Amino acid sequence: MSATRAQPGRGPAVGLPRGVEIASYSTYLEAQRAVDHLSDEGFPVQHTAIVGTDxxxxxxxxxRLTYARVALAGAASGVWFGVFAGLLLSLFAPSESGLLGIVVSAALIGAAFGILFAIISYALTRGRRDFSSVNAIMASRYSVLCAEESGRARELLSRLEGVRPLGTTAPPDAPQV
Structure with missing residues (x-):
């Protein structure tokens, strides 16, 4: 999914967008490509919205999570934190001291603490969650709404190659996939 970008001088959108559904797609990327096509054709896209439904x-x-995988992940995150802390500490170190030594020492200490904290937090779950996962909120359908000039928008989208709205069929001479 993509994050929305705030525009200068505009507040957040309040309420659901209004308009006529001009097309519906099964993926967000297809809906985004459709709006991009409208923009490329000079259509006033500020009157459009992509709405995910269902x-x-x-x-x-x-x-699967094991103590070894948890320890390795803890070491990796600890090393990054240690390198960051070491770089900050090296800013205040006298110039004759070994900057590399400070960063390496901080990275090793960070790895040790990362392993320790990761193993402790994994042990506290007591086997209730022995797997890693990624969560996402997904829509099964993405509608492109248009508040103004919906007929023109539909006509422009009919010329878009390679992306078909849901509920439309390919031309008869095109191979069905």
Missing amino acids: LRSVERVTG
């Missing part, structure tokens, strides 16, 4: 929470399991 939202679902999807959790994809990425793997």
Whole structure:
């Protein structure tokens, strides 16, 4: 999913967008491509909105957790924190001291603490969650709404190659996939 960007001088959108549904797509990228096509054709896209419907929470399991994997992940995050802390400390160190030594020492200390905290937090789950996962909110359908000039928008989208709105069929001479 993509984050919305605030525009200068505009507040957040209040309420649901209004307009006529000019197209509906099965993926957000297809809906985004349709709005981009309208923009490329000079259509006033500030009157359009992409609305995801039939939202679902999807959790994809990425793997099994073991103490070894947890320790490795803790070490990796600890090293990054240690490198960052070491770089900050090296800013205040006298110039004759070994900057590399400070950063390496901080990275090793960070790795040790990262392993320790990761193993403790994993042990506290007591086997209730022995897998890693990624969560996402997904829509099963993305509607492109248009508040003004919906007929013109539909006509422009009919020329968009490679992306078909839901509920439309390919031309008869095109191979069905």
